Amino acid sequence: MHGxxxxxxxFLILLMALSLYRAAYGPTVxxxxxxxxxxxxxxxxxxxxxxxxxxxxxxxxxxxxAYAMLNFIAVLAAxxxxxxxKGLDAVEEEITPRIHWD
Amino acid sequence: MLDVLTVLLTLGxxxxxxxxxxxxxxxxxxxxxxxxxxxxxxxxxxxxxAGLAVYNLDPFSMATLxxxxxxGLAVGFIFIASPTATHxxxxxxxxxGLRPWVKQEDEQQ
Amino acid sequence: MKPIDLEELSTNRREILQATxxxxxNPYVQKGLSLGISFLLLFGAWVLLSGKFDAFHxxxxxxxxxxxxxxxxxxxxxxxxxxxxxxSMAGVAAYTPWLLLQxxxxxxxxxxxxxxxxxxxxxxPHIISMHTKLKGEIPLxxxxxxxxxxxxxxxxxxxxxxxxxxxxxxxxxxxxxxLREMExxxxxxxxxxx
Numbered sequence: 444m445h446g447x448x449x450x451x452x453x454f455l456i457l458l459m460a461l462s463l464y465r466a467a468y469g470p471t472v473x474x475x476x477x478x479x480x481x482x483x484x485x486x487x488x489x490x491x492x493x494x495x496x497x498x499x500x501x502x503x504x505x506x507x508x509a510y511a512m513l514n515f516i517a518v519l520a521a522x523x524x525x526x527x528x529k530g531l532d533a534v535e536e537e538i539t540p541r542i543h544w545d
Numbered sequence: 546m547l548d549v550l551t552v553l554l555t556l557g558x559x560x561x562x563x564x565x566x567x568x569x570x571x572x573x574x575x576x577x578x579x580x581x582x583x584x585x586x587x588x589x590x591x592x593x594x595a596g597l598a599v600y601n602l603d604p605f606s607m608a609t610l611x612x613x614x615x616x617g618l619a620v621g622f623i624f625i626a627s628p629t630a631t632h633x634x635x636x637x638x639x640x641x642g643l644r645p646w647v648k649q650e651d652e653q654q
Numbered sequence: 655m656k657p658i659d660l661e662e663l664s665t666n667r668r669e670i671l672q673a674t675x676x677x678x679x680n681p682y683v684q685k686g687l688s689l690g691i692s693f694l695l696l697f698g699a700w701v702l703l704s705g706k707f708d709a710f711h712x713x714x715x716x717x718x719x720x721x722x723x724x725x726x727x728x729x730x731x732x733x734x735x736x737x738x739x740x741x742s743m744a745g746v747a748a749y750t751p752w753l754l755l756q757x758x759x760x761x762x763x764x765x766x767x768x769x770x771x772x773x774x775x776x777x778x779p780h781i782i783s784m785h786t787k788l789k790g791e792i793p794l795x796x797x798x799x800x801x802x803x804x805x806x807x808x809x810x811x812x813x814x815x816x817x818x819x820x821x822x823x824x825x826x827x828x829x830x831x832x833l834r835e836m837e838x839x840x841x842x843x844x845x846x847x848x
């Protein structure tokens with residue numbers, strides 16, 4: 444069981460490294476935000492697995508919970524900040540819906 | 546018995562996490578990537594953490610029950626926070642005026 | 655189309671809320687109930703997170719939960735209406751299993767697209783606008799979050815006049831019925847269906 448959890452942790456780290464590509468190369472700032480958010484949500488699970496590997500679940504679960512909240516607030520703050528179009532080379536036009544339902 | 550349940554739940558969660566990463570890397574634009582990130586990551590976290598909570602219960606005591614309940618609390622938080630974070634990101638994209646990717650054949654309709 | 659004024663939106667919503675809710679009966683009872691519910695929730699969270707049951711830790715928890723409940727007394731449950739709260743909690747409990755099933759279904763759909771050889775061939779992204787009958791803030795938030803979690807759609811905006819803008823990953827004509835069903839289920843869960 445220990446080996447299985449270790450393998451799961453390593454697989455998660457591989458996925459995080461792949462998501463890092465999106466976080467590093469964009470192309471736009473919001474794409475980077477998507478990548479960073481994906482890494483953060485995997486980190487929460489990774490922290491709990493690490494807690495099991497070190498047999499300190501009680502402590503690492505608290506850290507995971509705090510990290511989940513921190514990640515959420517970081518994403519909210521960053522996306523609020525980019526409301527002001529900083530660093531976004533986007534077209535200046537209104538995005539309108541193509542399909543309307545009543 | 547509990548171990549089998551743990552392995553099944555965790556493997557299922559890892560499949561969804563892998564799908565989320567593939568979606569983030571392969572989808573054509575920012576909006577479609579958010580579909581993969583917002584949905585698949587949430588279910589992946591739910592399944593993996595459910596598996597870990599079950600594994601944690603194995604020598605059953607008050608302390609392990611509390612730890613499993615805390616994992617449940619974290620899952621509940623992720624279930625409320627993840628769609629909200631997705632919404633915040635998509636809102637930033639729309640306000641900045643990023644055009645969504647539309648298929649050529651749909652464009653002509 | 656002019657950009658949406660956030661100030662105007664929130665006052666609109668408040669007016670709608672005030673019009674739909676009956677006036678409070680006794681303000682002191684309402685305030686006390688609101689404080690009590692917040693305190694119980696916070697104290698429960700404290701007990702769960704600390705995991706210590708001796709008198710010292712429990713009294714520390716009670717003191718700090720009471721303090722935070724008093725600070726945020728008009729934040730968490732401003733109406734303090736226990737009957738409505740209990741009913742909507744029961745409604746949410748009934749709604750959650752159906753939502754989980756839908757989440758699993760839509761996730762398998764997106765998973766298949768993500769692992770396909772050529773994902774761009776399979777998807778038809780569109781931005782859709784729809785009107786919703788839901789009035790209260792909590793039902794609207796629940797509906798918007800449910801849309802994000804389920805059938806291949808993400809909520810972009812909920813604007814004044816209850817227009818919901820959605821980005822659909824794989825637009826099909828069946829999406830509309832699925833969202834309508836979800837809307838009526840949310841309405842039923844919060845007791846808004848007439």
